[in-house]
Amino acid sequence: MRKLTVICIINLLFLAGAFKAAFALEHTQKDGLFKMDVPEQLYWREFPQEIIITYPDGQTVAMDIQLIPSVSLSEEDAKKKLKDSNEAMIKQGIQAHHGALIDNKEIKVDGVYATQLDFKTSPPDPIDVTYIAFFNKGYAFSITYGTNDEKMRLLLDDAVATIKFK
Numbered sequence: 001m002r003k004l005t006v007i008c009i010i011n012l013l014f015l016a017g018a019f020k021a022a023f024a025l026e027h028t029q030k031d032g033l034f035k036m037d038v039p040e041q042l043y044w045r046e047f048p049q050e051i052i053i054t055y056p057d058g059q060t061v062a063m064d065i066q067l068i069p070s071v072s073l074s075e076e077d078a079k080k081k082l083k084d085s086n087e088a089m090i091k092q093g094i095q096a097h098h099g100a101l102i103d104n105k106e107i108k109v110d111g112v113y114a115t116q117l118d119f120k121t122s123p124p125d126p127i128d129v130t131y132i133a134f135f136n137k138g139y140a141f142s143i144t145y146g147t148n149d150e151k152m153r154l155l156l157d158d159a160v161a162t163i164k165f166k
Contacts, residue, residue, distance in 0.1 A: 024159070033067065033137060034110075037162040039155045053159075063145040063156055070140040075113050078135045082115045085133060089117060098122035099129075110165050112136045121146070128153065136165060 024037035027044045029051065038044055038053055042062050045052045053063040073081065086104060094101055094117075103118040114134035121127045129146035130153075145156045 024162070029067070032166050033139065034163050034165045036159055036164070038159050062147070062152070063143065063159070066142045067139045070135060070138060072138050073135050078113060081135070082113075082133055086115055086117055089131065094119045099126075102128070107132070109134055109136075109141075109160070110163050112165065114141075130157075130160075132160065 023040060025040050025044075026035055026037050028035040030046055041056055043054045043056070043058055045054060049066060049068055051065040051067075052061055053065075054060055055062050090101055090104070093099075099122050100120045101117065102120060103116070105116050107114050107116050109132065112134050114132055117131045119129050119131075121129060127146040127148055129144065132141075132143040134141050143160060145153075145160075147153050147156070
């Protein structure tokens with residue numbers, strides 16, 4: 001019984017983020033646009049207008065972050081542009097390839113309005129994918145990640161939740 005109590009406390013501390021520093025490394029985008037914590041077993045590779053976070057093999061993409069220079073938009077204009085873009089993604093990217101939309105919602109990324117599409121790719125090897133899009137500081141951002149591993153999905157969700165803009 002005592003061992004179970006200790007395990008429950010450790011799990012609660014992990015869920016509360018008490019062990020975050022032991023499992024994640026903070027990375028800052030080269031131009032200082034944002035920083036985020038990335039699980040330490042993954043690799044951060046930065047290119048002009050793109051950050052690729054790979055699995056330990058260094059080749060398989062865990063997360064792709066694109067940041068393309070854009071005109072600054074009001075929140076209302078950003079919402080409209082994101083809505084139109086997501087509709088196109090659903091029709092041409094998900095439905096046209098026999099995928100299934102799971103969720104289409106509005107979220108905040110460090111206080112910035114964003115949209116999130118969750119979908120499953122088509123068989124024979126369906127993958128659960130998350131696509132987040134937003135505008136911030138003169139850039140259009142998209143964050144895409146997908147996996148069939150629920151633990152990895154939670155780690156990637158947690159990584160996105162640590163994004164902080166400068």
